[in-house]
Each structure stands twice: as structure tokens, then as C-alpha cells.
Amino acid sequence: MKLKIPEATIIRLSLYLRNLCEMERKGHVTISSEYLAKSLGIKSALVRKDLAYFGEFGTKGVGYDVKDLHAQILRIFGLNANWNVAIIGEPGLAVFLDNNFKKRGFVISSIFNLDPEKVGTVVNGVRIQAMDSLEATLKGKNTRLVILAVPAPVAQEIADKLVKAGIQAILNFVPVVLNVPPWVKLRNVDLVMHLEILTFCVGTQRVRLVESRGKRPWIGQA
Amino acid sequence: MKLKIPEATIIRLSLYLRNLCEMERKGHVTISSEYLAKSLGIKSALVRKDLAYFGEFGTKGVGYDVKDLHAQILRIFGLNANWNVAIIGEPGLAVFLDNNFKKRGFVISSIFNLDPEKVGTVVNGVRIQAMDSLEATLKGKNTRLVILAVPAPVAQEIADKLVKAGIQAILNFVPVVLNVPPWVKLRNVDLVMHLEILTFCVGTQRVRLVESRGKRPWIGQA
DNA sequence: CCATGTGAACGATTTCACAGCA
DNA sequence: TGCTGTGAAATCGTTCACATGG
Numbered sequence: 001m002k003l004k005i006p007e008a009t010i011i012r013l014s015l016y017l018r019n020l021c022e023m024e025r026k027g028h029v030t031i032s033s034e035y036l037a038k039s040l041g042i043k044s045a046l047v048r049k050d051l052a053y054f055g056e057f058g059t060k061g062v063g064y065d066v067k068d069l070h071a072q073i074l075r076i077f078g079l080n081a082n083w084n085v086a087i088i089g090e091p092g093l094a095v096f097l098d099n100n101f102k103k104r105g106f107v108i109s110s111i112f113n114l115d116p117e118k119v120g121t122v123v124n125g126v127r128i129q130a131m132d133s134l135e136a137t138l139k140g141k142n143t144r145l146v147i148l149a150v151p152a153p154v155a156q157e158i159a160d161k162l163v164k165a166g167i168q169a170i171l172n173f174v175p176v177v178l179n180v181p182p183w184v185k186l187r188n189v190d191l192v193m194h195l196e197i198l199t200f201c202v203g204t205q206r207v208r209l210v211e212s213r214g215k216r217p218w219i220g221q222a
Numbered sequence: 223m224k225l226k227i228p229e230a231t232i233i234r235l236s237l238y239l240r241n242l243c244e245m246e247r248k249g250h251v252t253i254s255s256e257y258l259a260k261s262l263g264i265k266s267a268l269v270r271k272d273l274a275y276f277g278e279f280g281t282k283g284v285g286y287d288v289k290d291l292h293a294q295i296l297r298i299f300g301l302n303a304n305w306n307v308a309i310i311g312e313p314g315l316a317v318f319l320d321n322n323f324k325k326r327g328f329v330i331s332s333i334f335n336l337d338p339e340k341v342g343t344v345v346n347g348v349r350i351q352a353m354d355s356l357e358a359t360l361k362g363k364n365t366r367l368v369i370l371a372v373p374a375p376v377a378q379e380i381a382d383k384l385v386k387a388g389i390q391a392i393l394n395f396v397p398v399v400l401n402v403p404p405w406v407k408l409r410n411v412d413l414v415m416h417l418e419i420l421t422f423c424v425g426t427q428r429v430r431l432v433e434s435r436g437k438r439p440w441i442g443q444a
Numbered sequence: 445c446c447a448t449g450t451g452a453a454c455g456a457t458t459t460c461a462c463a464g465c466a
Numbered sequence: 467t468g469c470t471g472t473g474a475a476a477t478c479g480t481t482c483a484c485a486t487g488g
Contacts, residue, residue, distance in 0.1 A: 004456095006456075006457065007419075008457075008458095009457095010418075010419050010422055011415065011419065013418075013422075014412070014414070014415040014418045014419065015415070017418070018397060018412075018415075032468090032469065032470090033469075033470070034469080039399070042458080042459095043458070043459055043460085044469090044470095045458080045459060045460075045461090045471090045472085046457085046458060046459075048469090048470060048471060048472085049457095049458085049459095049471085049472080051470095051471095052470095052471065052472075056470085056471075057470095058469075058470050058471080059465090059466065059469085059470075060464070060465045060466055060468080060469055060470045060471080061465070061466045061467075061468045061469050061470075062466070062468080062469070062470085063468090063469065063470080064470090076422065077418045077421050077422050077425070078421045078422065078424065078425030078426075079418070079421060083417070083421055085417065089318065090314060090315075090317065090318040091314065092312060092313065092314010092315060092317065092318070093312075093314060093315070093318075095312065095314065096311065096312040096314070096315075096371050096395070097413060099373065099374075100374070100397055100413075100414055101414065104414045104418075106414065106417055144424065145417065145420060145421070145424075147413075149318050151321065152321075152322070168424045169420040169421070169423065169424050170420075171413070171416050171417060171420060173318070175240060175322055177261070185420050185423040185424055187416050187419060187420055189411065189413075189416060190236070190240075191319060191322075191369075191393070191411075192236070192322055192323065192326045192328065193233065193236040193237070194393050194409050194411060195305070195307065195328055195367065195393060196232075196235075196236045196239070196299045196301070196326075197229075197232050197233065197236065197409060198367060198391040198392075198393060198407050198409055199299050199300045199301060199305055199367070199391070200232055200235075200298065200299050200300065201391065201407040202300065202366065202367075202390045202391050202407055203299070203300030204300075228478080228479065230479075230480095231479095254446095254447065254448090255447075255448070255449095256447080264480080264481095265480070265481055265482085266447085266448095267448095267449090267450085267480080267481060267482075267483090268479085268480060268481075270447090270448060270449060270450085271449085271450080271479095271480085271481095273448095273449095274448090274449060274450075278448080278449070279448095280447075280448050280449080281447080281448075281487095281488065282446080282447055282448045282449080282486070282487050282488050283445075283446045283447050283448075283487075283488050284446080284447065284448085284488075285446090285447060285448080286447095286448090
């Protein structure tokens with residue numbers, strides 16, 4: 001196994017996985033790198049290179065076994081077992097997310113909110129809790145992953161509490177640069193940024209974004 | 223003005239913008255490429271190159287005028303005036319988003335939902351509407367931008383309606399490859415993908431993601 | 445003197461092209 | 467023959483280094 005893996009490879013791995021679920025559902029037995037590549041608008045050699053970082057999963061002259069490759073990628077992501085996810089703030093997210101999440105190995109195990117009025121409400125079978133039960137609940141439920149969607153002014157303060165509670169990764173929706181220790185993995189999603197990119201694209205017919213060599217609707221947003 | 227602009231440049235432009243708002247609020251008059259670069263963990267030459275795609279905004283020996291650069295980037299994004307945004311599905315998003323959105327030039331002008339029970343409810347001053355009023359409302363309110371967060375099985379069908387209603391750009395949260403005509407700009411955000419990347423990072427101490435040359439917590443997600 | 449703007453060098457990622465095996 | 471796995475080449479993005487000008 002090699003040592004340096006491009007982030008783009010990991011992003012594509014997730015998209016291959018989504019594709020493989022679909023293929024498995026449809027009853028396909030094998031799949032070619034060419035097919036996966038087409039669906040992402042990339043070249044097949046890149047698909048093979050991506051997979052080669054982790055092993056030799058294919059059969060020459062045949063392709064990849066759908067079920068096997070699916071299992072391999074799940075293993076690569078550490079998704080052999082489900083992961084508990086806590087949502088801090090915005091309980092509305094939970095409703096929308098829950099359907100997709102369960103199917104793909106993530107369980108919304110707890111929801112927290114700053115607003116005392118909302119505490120006690122049940123969303124998708126999960127009771128909204130107050131912030132003071134954060135540490136105890138996260139540790140009790142073995143929650144290593146958190147989605148953060150709170151108002152910007154309190155984001156860092158809450159992030160600190162999460163770190164103290166032993167969380168290992170944060171998916172941050174707050175448009176603020178969070179400071180966390182290096183062992184906590186952080187991923188930021190700024191929705192305004194995505195909208196700005198869209199307005200840029202809408203506004204400029206003159207300028208051409210490089211983005212689409214081929215046509216890869218899911219890549220680059222990372 | 224050059225013709226091909228890397229998507230990464232547009233992403234950074236959005237981050238510069240966020241930074242400039244902060245600087246302006248703090249009363250800073252000028253800002254250097256070095257300062258902007260440090261805050262993103264990149265080299266100053268890259269900041270200058272990014273800006274050079276669009277013009278010469280700086281003064282040699284001094285730096286950039288905060289207010290001017292702020293205005294220039296807003297103009298580049300086409301954000302001289304506010305953009306109306308419609309949310310299809312998940313009204314909970316609206317509550318969380320509204321605060322940040324307004325400040326940065328986006329107004330949630332309408333919310334639609336498939337569930338008849340929710341229609342009529344008022345969220346953040348916006349009445350939730352039924353899907354059958356989609357086209358009339360979007361056209362009436364001059365809405366060119368839509369956030370799509372509906373169940374996967376109906377996503378394509380609704381996307382078709384949006385295209386028919388003359389929408390120009392879609393920010394898609396549904397983990398499905400949407401087919402839209404080339405003049406409609408599409409940007410996909412798959413939250414499960416982001417969680418998978420995080421579980422990958424948590425799982426592997428052995429493997430090192432290339433991601434962090436320097437330290438750019440906001441880049442690569444795209 | 446200081447920070448911008450940019451050609452040249454570098455590094456990383458993607459594609460090409462083909463060897464190797466079912 | 468058909469498709470994988472992989473060096474070599476091409477491409478794209480970032481950094482270096484410096485000329486330029488306030």
C-alpha cells in the first residue's frame with residue numbers, strides 16, 4: 001500500500017461506492033473501469049489508478065466483481081460497521097439526512113440544540129437534548145463523528161466542547177475557521193461558497209471554468 | 223481577461239471575500255496578498271495570480287484596498303445585487319441558512335414542500351408553498367437559483383420542473399446524478415461523501431492524505 | 445524599500461499507451 | 467480478445483524568483 005493518496009481519489013472512491021450500490025441493486029455482477037469512468041466523466045485509467053492505491057481488486061479481461069469491490073471500498077472507508085453521528089444545531093437537517101444516512105452506514109444517534117424551547121422535541125425518533133448533556137451523551141453512545149450547524153458566534157466555543165468530549169471528526173457547516181487539535185479531522189462545507197460559485201457560472205458566459213474536462217458533475221466541489 | 227480559470231481559483235475567491243468582510247468590519251484599510259495567503263495556508267503568489275485573472279487590483283508597495291477588492295470580488299461573482307434563492311424540500315435548512323445568507327447577498331424568497339401538512343407553515347417569514355405553485359412563484363419572484371433537498375426518488379422529476387420554470391442554477395443536496403440541460407448550472411453537495419472522507423481520515427493513521435500541503439482547512443472540499 | 449504582477453521551474457494529477465494475464 | 471495494472475508523457479496547478487513601479 002502506497003503512502004500518499006490524493007484527496008481527489010478519496011472523493012471519487014465515494015462516488016464509485018454510490019455507483020456500486022446502484023449496480024448491486026440492479027443485480028449486475030461485474031463492472032468495468034470504463035463504465036465507472038463514464039459515469040463520472042473521467043478516463044478509465046484513473047479509476048484503475050485510484051483503486052490500485054489500495055490493492056488489486058479486478059480480474060484481467062473481466063472487470064471488477066460488484067459485490068466484492070463494494071465491500072472493499074466500504075472497508076477502505078472504515079464502514080464495516082455503522083458510525084454514530086451527532087447533529088449539533090439545526091434539527092431540520094436530521095429529517096432530510098436520515099433516509100440516505102442509514103442506507104450508507106451512518107446513524108444519527110443524538111441531536112443537540114441551544115434553544116431550550118426545542119429541547120425535548122422528538123425528531124425522527126431522536127429526542128433533542130440540551131448542550132449540557134453533550135459530553136456524557138457522546139461518550140455514552142460512542143459517537144466519534146459530529147455535524148456542526150450552529151450560529152457562527154458560538155461555533156468555536158462548541159467545537160472546543162466537542163474536542164473535550166473526545167470527538168474525532170467534525171463536519172462543519174459554519175462559515176468560520178475552526179481551530180481544533182491536529183488529531184481531530186475537520187471538513188468544512190460553506191453553502192454560501194457553493195452559491196457564489198453558481199452565480200459566477202451563471203454570470204459569465206465569456207469566462208470558462210476549467211472544471212469540465214470531460215464532464216464531471218460531482219468532482220471539484222469536493 | 224484570460225479565458226480558462228481553475229475552479230480552485232473561484233473557490234479561493236469566495237474565501238478571500240469572507241476574509242475581506244471580516245477585515246472591513248474591523249476597519250482595516252489595506253490588505254496584502256501575504257496576509258490573505260497565510261489565512262488560507264497558501265503562498266502569496268497564488269493569491270496574486272488568482273486576482274490577476276480578473277484585473278490589476280493592487281498597488282505595488284502597498285497592497286490591496288480592502289473596500290475596493292471586496293467590491294471587485296462581489297462584482298466578479300455577480301453579487302452587486304441580491305439573488306433570490308428558493309428552497310425545495312427541507313424547510314429546516316432555511317432557518318439555519320438565513321442568517322448567513324442575507325449578509326452575503328442571498329435572500330430566501332420562497333420555500334416549497336411536497337408534504338401538504340407543511341404547506342402554509344411560515345418559516346423565517348416565508349410561507350411554505352405547495353409544489354404546484356412552483357413555476358408561477360419562481361417566475362414571479364425572479365428566482366434564478368434553487369436549493370434542492372427532496373427525497374431521491376422524486377429529485378429528477380422536480381429538477382425537470384425547475385428547468386421548465388426557467389431556473390438557471392441548482393445547488394443539489396440529493397445524492398443522485400441529475401440530468402439538466404447545459405445552460406443550467408449544477409453543483410452537487412453530497413453530505414454522506416463528506417462523512418465518508420472523514421471516516422477514512424479517522425480510520426487511517428498509516429495513509430496520509432495529500433490534502434495538507436501547508437494547511438488549508440477550506441480547500442479541497444471544494 | 446515594499447508589495448504587486450508574472451515568466452519560469454516545480455510538483456502533482458490525469459491521460460496515454462501498452463504489457464500481462466484470464 | 468478484453469480489461470486490468472502501470473510506466474511514461476502530458477497537463478494542470480502551485481511556488482519560486484525577480485522585474486516593475488508607487
